[in-house]
Amino acid sequence: MRRQFITSAVMLVAVTLALGFGYPLVVTGISQLFFNHQANGSLIYTHGKLTGSALLGQSFSSAKGDPLPQYFQPRPSAAGSGYDGASSGASNLGPSNPVLLNQVSERMTAYRHFNDLPADAPVPVDAVTASGSGLDPDISVQNALDQAPRVARARRLPVTQVVALVNKYTTKSQWGFLSEPVVNVLELNLALEGAR
Amino acid sequence: MNTLGWEQLLFVCAVTVILAPLLGRYLAATFSPGCTSGGYGGVVPPAGTGSGKAPGDRIFLPVERAVYRVLRVDPENSWTWQAYAVAVLVFGLASTVLLYAILRLQGVLPLNPEHAPGMSPNLSFNTAISFITGTNWQAYEGETQASYLADMAGLVVAQFTAAAVGLAVALAVVRGIAGHSRRIGNFWADFTRSLVRVFIPLSILGALVLVSQGAVENFSGFRTASTLTGGTQQIPGGPVASMEVIKLLGTNGGSMYGVGGAHPFENPTGFTNIFDLLLVIVLPFAIVFMFGRLIGRPRQALVIVAVMAAIWLGHTTIAMQAELHGNHLLSPGVSQVASATNPGGNMEGKEMRFGPSGSALMTVGTMGTTAGATDSALDSYAPVGGTASFVAILLGEISPGGEGGGLYGILVLALLSVFVAGLMVGRTPEFLGKKIRAPQMKLVIAYVLTIPVVVLVFGSMSAVLSAGTKSILNPGMHGLTEITYAYASVAQNNGSAFAGLSANTPWYDITLGVTMLIGRFAPIVLALAIAGSLAGARVHARTRATLDTGGVTFAAFLVGVIVIVGGLIYFPMLILGPVGERIVG
Numbered sequence: 001m002r003r004q005f006i007t008s009a010v011m012l013v014a015v016t017l018a019l020g021f022g023y024p025l026v027v028t029g030i031s032q033l034f035f036n037h038q039a040n041g042s043l044i045y046t047h048g049k050l051t052g053s054a055l056l057g058q059s060f061s062s063a064k065g066d067p068l069p070q071y072f073q074p075r076p077s078a079a080g081s082g083y084d085g086a087s088s089g090a091s092n093l094g095p096s097n098p099v100l101l102n103q104v105s106e107r108m109t110a111y112r113h114f115n116d117l118p119a120d121a122p123v124p125v126d127a128v129t130a131s132g133s134g135l136d137p138d139i140s141v142q143n144a145l146d147q148a149p150r151v152a153r154a155r156r157l158p159v160t161q162v163v164a165l166v167n168k169y170t171t172k173s174q175w176g177f178l179s180e181p182v183v184n185v186l187e188l189n190l191a192l193e194g195a196r
Numbered sequence: 197m198n199t200l201g202w203e204q205l206l207f208v209c210a211v212t213v214i215l216a217p218l219l220g221r222y223l224a225a226t227f228s229p230g231c232t233s234g235g236y237g238g239v240v241p242p243a244g245t246g247s248g249k250a251p252g253d254r255i256f257l258p259v260e261r262a263v264y265r266v267l268r269v270d271p272e273n274s275w276t277w278q279a280y281a282v283a284v285l286v287f288g289l290a291s292t293v294l295l296y297a298i299l300r301l302q303g304v305l306p307l308n309p310e311h312a313p314g315m316s317p318n319l320s321f322n323t324a325i326s327f328i329t330g331t332n333w334q335a336y337e338g339e340t341q342a343s344y345l346a347d348m349a350g351l352v353v354a355q356f357t358a359a360a361v362g363l364a365v366a367l368a369v370v371r372g373i374a375g376h377s378r379r380i381g382n383f384w385a386d387f388t389r390s391l392v393r394v395f396i397p398l399s400i401l402g403a404l405v406l407v408s409q410g411a412v413e414n415f416s417g418f419r420t421a422s423t424l425t426g427g428t429q430q431i432p433g434g435p436v437a438s439m440e441v442i443k444l445l446g447t448n449g450g451s452m453y454g455v456g457g458a459h460p461f462e463n464p465t466g467f468t469n470i471f472d473l474l475l476v477i478v479l480p481f482a483i484v485f486m487f488g489r490l491i492g493r494p495r496q497a498l499v500i501v502a503v504m505a506a507i508w509l510g511h512t513t514i515a516m517q518a519e520l521h522g523n524h525l526l527s528p529g530v531s532q533v534a535s536a537t538n539p540g541g542n543m544e545g546k547e548m549r550f551g552p553s554g555s556a557l558m559t560v561g562t563m564g565t566t567a568g569a570t571d572s573a574l575d576s577y578a579p580v581g582g583t584a585s586f587v588a589i590l591l592g593e594i595s596p597g598g599e600g601g602g603l604y605g606i607l608v609l610a611l612l613s614v615f616v617a618g619l620m621v622g623r624t625p626e627f628l629g630k631k632i633r634a635p636q637m638k639l640v641i642a643y644v645l646t647i648p649v650v651v652l653v654f655g656s657m658s659a660v661l662s663a664g665t666k667s668i669l670n671p672g673m674h675g676l677t678e679i680t681y682a683y684a685s686v687a688q689n690n691g692s693a694f695a696g697l698s699a700n701t702p703w704y705d706i707t708l709g710v711t712m713l714i715g716r717f718a719p720i721v722l723a724l725a726i727a728g729s730l731a732g733a734r735v736h737a738r739t740r741a742t743l744d745t746g747g748v749t750f751a752a753f754l755v756g757v758i759v760i761v762g763g764l765i766y767f768p769m770l771i772l773g774p775v776g777e778r779i780v781g
Contacts, residue, residue, distance in 0.1 A: 004283050007267050007384060008290040014266060015391070016294075019356045020349030023396065024413075027403045027438040031413040035404075039413040041431055041461060043421075050421040053431050055410055055460035058423045068425060075548070085430040086339055086418060088455040090545040090573035092696035094670035095523045096777055100544065100576075105527045122531035125522070129544040132458030132555070132572040138548035142531075142538035171549075177203035179466020180539045180551035189424060 044186070052186055057137040059083045060189060067114060069154040071192070072139070072147050074185045075126050076107060079134025091130045104128045115150045138182035141170055155192065165191050198534050201516050201553030208473060208557070215478050216501075220485025226250045226393050227367055227386070228490050256393050263388050271385035276378065277728025280368050281721050283383040284361060288328055288717065291357060295324040298350040299342075308343035309417030315341065322705035327351050329716035330358035330566055330598060332443070332450030332691040333682075333708060335700040339432055339453055344415060347452055352439050356399075359446030359599040360390040362566075365720050366483060366600030372727025373607060374491040374628050380724070380731055394479075395445060402441035402475055409471075410464030411437040436462055444475035447567040447598040449691040457558065457571035458547055469550050469558050469571055476562045476569060477508070480596035483603050491628060495746035500606055503754050507595035508564050511588040515560035518542075518580035519552040542581070545573025556581055559692075563588035564595030565602065568685060568692030575670065575678070575694040579778035585692070586681055586774060591762035592647075593688045601689070604723040606754075608643050610745065611636060611726070613757040617743055617750075626742060629735040636729055643722040647687045648765045650714050654707050655680040655769070663703035669696030673780065677773035682708065684766075687715035 031039035042054040052058050059082045060071035067073045077083045078091040093100035107128040112121055124143040144166045152159040169188040173181050197205075250256075264271050275283075298305070303314040315323060319336055326333045332355070336342060342351070364386035371380045407413050416433040423429050436452045440462050443450055450456075457463040463472060481501055488497025520541045522532030534540040534552075541552025550558065555572040562569045563585045574585060588595060594606040611625075615632055618625030625632040658664025658679045668675035678694040685692050686708050693699070699708065736742075744750060 001282060001286065004286040005290065007269060007283075008287040010267050011287065011384070011387075012290060012294055014263065015357060016349050016353050019391075019396070020353045023399070024348045024352065024435040024438040027400060027407075028413050028415065028435055030404060031407040031437065035407045035413075038410045039407050039437075040416070041412045041414070041419070041433065042410050042464075043419070043431070050419060050431075052421045052423060052429055053460075055464050056429070056431065058421075058429050059427070060423075060425055062425070063427075071424070083429065085432055087337065088339065088453050088459050090455060090458065090576065090695070092573050092575040092669060092694070093544065094575055094674035094694075094696065094777075095542065095544070095578050096525055096672070096674060097670045101525055101527075104530060104544075108527055108529050120529065123529055124538050125526075125530050125532045125540055125543045126538070126548055128526075128530055129546075131543075132545045132547050132570075133453075133455045133460060135460055136547050136549075137460060140538040140548060142535070145537065173200070174466040177200055177207070178470055179549045179554065180200070181537075182548045186424075193424065 044190070046190065051190070054184065054187060055137055056085060056135045057083050057185060069114070069150055071189045072144060072151060072185050075136050075139060076128065076130045077134040078130040083135060085135065088133045088135055090132045090134065115146055117146065137184050137186060138171070139185055141166070141181055141183055144183040144188070151192065162192070197513065197517050198520060198553060200551070201520060201557065204470060204554055204557055205513065205516070208470060208561070211474055212478055212481060216481035217485045219478060219482035220489065222251060223394070223482055223486035224489035226389065227486065250393070252393060259392050260388055263392070267384060269382070269384040271382055274377065274379035274381055275383070277368070277372060277380050277724045277731065280380055280383050281724045284365065284720060285717060287361070291354060292324050292328045295328060295350050295354055296320050298346055299323055302343040302346040305343065305345050307345035307348070307415070310340055310343070312341050312343045312346070318702045318705040319700055322709040325709045325712050326686070326691065327354035327448070327450060328358060329689050329712045330362065330446065330448050331686050331689040331712045331716070332448045332568070333686045333693065333699070333712065334450055334454070334691070335705060337454050338451060344434055347439060348435055351450060352442060355439070355442045355446050355448040355450065356391060356395055358448060359395055359442070360387050362598055362600030363390040363394070363483065364600070365724065366603045369604040369607060369723050369727040370487055370490055372724070372731040373630070375731060376735070378732035380727055395442065398445055399438070399441045402445060403437040405471060406437040406440055406468055409468045410460070411440060411468065412461045413437040432461065441475065444472050444567060444569055445479060447476060447480065447565045449566070449568040457569050458573070463571055466549055466554060469554055472569065472571070473558045473561050476565050476567045477596055479599060480565055480602040483600060484596070487603055493628070493746060496628070499746055499751045500610070503751050503758070504594060504596040504602070504606065506755060507591060507758065508561070511564060511584040511595065512557060512561045515556040515577070515581040515584035516553045518578045518584065519556040521578065523578055542576070542578050545576035547571065560585045560588065563690065563692065564591070564593060564597065566593050566598030566689040568690035570692050573695060574692060575696045579774045582677065582694070583770065583774040586677070586684070586770065587763070589684050589688050589690050590766045591758055593690065594758065598689065601719070605719070608640055608723060608726065609758055609761070610754060612640050612644065612761070613750070613754045614743065614745060615640070616757060617753055621743070623741060623743060626736060627745060629738070630730050630733045631736065636726055639722050639726045639729065643719055643726070644761055646718045646722070647715055650711050651680070651683045651687045652769070654711055655683045658683070658703070658707070661703070663701065667698040667701055667704060669698070673773055673777040677777070680769050680773060683711055686712045689716050
């Protein structure tokens with residue numbers, strides 16, 4: 001028994017050094033060398049300033065929290081006060097929870113109003129539900145197309161030009177079946193800023 | 197199910213069918229050098245120096261010899277089951293104490309860019325046990341409550357050792373059940389060999405694949421971005437990929453970030469989503485193929501693999517179908533029908549890039565292992581999808597189970613099946629030529645009952661005590677599911693959660709901690725005891741009266757026993773929880 005305690009202690013020192021420090025340092029070293037962009041978070045810089053990450057969604061709202069019509073809007077987020085990178089999170093609301101059902105119904109009405117859609121227009125489910133991370137960078141193609149006329153109006157651009165941008169920034173399914181076709185909201189909004 | 201879902205499912209099956217036997221062959225050659233052709237006598241303890249050659253000896257052997265020298269261990273010295281169990285328990289205790297100390301002291305230790313304070317005593321207790329047992333239940337917030345040092349030197353190390361302990365115990369159990377000797381191997385040799393030849397090389401490769409897709413791996417802490425609208429956003433960092441890969445490969449499940457595999461920095465693309473699932477399930481299947489080679493009966497392994505795969509396909513496809521179907525309680529104006537431009541389905545708590553079917557495939561596909569790695573919020577799953585995940589856990593984590601745990605778990609259930617079948621037809625039950633008698637059956641029954649007793653006792657207490665009920669987020673039947681799921685999940689060392697439950701309270705920290713300890717070490721000791729009681733028992737030649745355990749009949753019978761044992765014990769709990777929610781809702 002005593003012998004096993006000593007062996008355990010020596011083994012713990014060995015694995016802590018090898019796996020706790022050696023292993024992550026080796027992986028970080030190789031990653032930084034060969035996959036520098038990815039390993040640091042696929043960061044996007046505009047005019048030398050860090051604007052965000054291509055993999056993380058962010059909010060496009062006024063300081064008061066109202067969605068800005070000239071930007072494509074991401075999905076609702078349960079991360080902190082919305083797209084807070086320091087506290088990723090889902091709502092964790094159960095499918096039968098009245099809080100969820102009310103939230104969804106309010107978001108549906110707001111989405112139709114904001115986008116000037118008829119009162120019986122179907123609303124894409126991703127536009128009224130919070131994602132698993134609260135940092136989902138993507139929306140569905142349908143959601144983007146529904147928002148395009150509003151964005152075009154707010155920016156005084158022809159709708160066809162905005163729709164063309166949506167199509168250009170649609171990420172096709174990886175290998176044709178590994179992922180859903182989606183639109184990256186930050187990249188699309190950055191492209192809009194360039195189109196002005 | 198939709199086309200995308202079927203394609204992903206078929207892809208996962210195809211890759212597993214190709215890789216698992218190959219990896220199983222590698223494992224067999226690694227853990228029984230020189231005896232790959234098998235036969236019952238083929239099961240020998242791994243030799244550190246000696247007799248046969250194993251793949252990669254030129255690189256791995258010097259490392260192992262150095263470890264044995266430092267430890268002053270003779271790898272050729274094979275032990276009784278009691279000595280083996282003592283080593284596992286002592287090592288578990290020592291690792292828990294060290295991890296507890298690291299978590300308590302992380303506030304004053306280096307590599308802490310976010311200035312996470314030391315964890316409270318009850319949270320440290322819970323978290324230390326959680327990672328040492330491979331459960332990876334996380335009652336703390338990943339981004340802010342754990343330092344990089346605690347993640348790397350504490351939690352990642354525990355993820356490696358938990359996986360290696362599981363594989364080592366499985367090897368010892370196989371030697372006991374099938375071997376000729378009363379001695380079942382050397383824990384330190386099995387442990388070292390598992391790490392050096394399996395988990396470390398595969399983890400380095402896997403981590404680099406994840407990084408190439410966009411998983412982060414750095415030490416920069418939070419970066420502050422100025423967003424397009426003039427606000428700011430905190431962008432997290434950390435050695436994420438190196439933790440992510442062993443979290444999956446070791447069927448652990450604990451992530452650097454709070455939401456785990458839903459986080460774009462851990463699981464950035466559809467490819468990584470499927471790759472993550474494969475990291476979880478291929479190795480447990482491979483361990484069964486290894487078993488078949490070690491005992492020289494590949495048919496026996498195929499039967500077990502078929503049973504595991506059938507159960508896996510059951511819970512996974514049901515969940516995919518349910519999530520794709522959507523939540524019928526949402527306003528009818530919400531479009532949940534899949535189309536070319538909208539994946540539809542129940543998207544609350546799910547990421548767009550995975551969609552409803554990819555999310556359910558990955559999340560519920562890992563539920564039959566002890567990983568419980570999720571890429572979406574289980575609490576928000578449709579009742580049928582959530583039940584599928586729950587049932588996968590309740591059936592005892594054998595589809596395909598944890599690292600090693602899946603194999604010894606299903607072997608115990610196979611012994612039970614042989615016994616029940618023997619009673620039905622009036623023959624002395626035998627497994628792999630060894631007679632199963634009263635001493636073995638007592639241990640088997642203890643193995644089968646331990647976890648349900650703990651789950652039901654603590655679960656019922658939490659459902660009536662205010663210390664338990666005040667942590668519930670969702671009202672009604674769903675609330676009961678949150679509680680019972682928590683105990684079942686940690687007892688099976690799965691660690692996934694209906695995360696609405698506020699679990700960082702003294703009541704849950706302590707009771708869940710105790711549940712994890714029992715759920716991990718009681719089965720290990722009992723499985724080793726069963727193996728020990730069969731070790732060296734006479735192997736009887738096959739006669740016409742021997743019950744065939746290598747055929748379709750036995751496979752079907754085994755599925756029946758698994759469903760009856762797992763299902764019936766928990767049936768009332770499921771009716772009051774998710775089944776009731778589906779019927780009433």
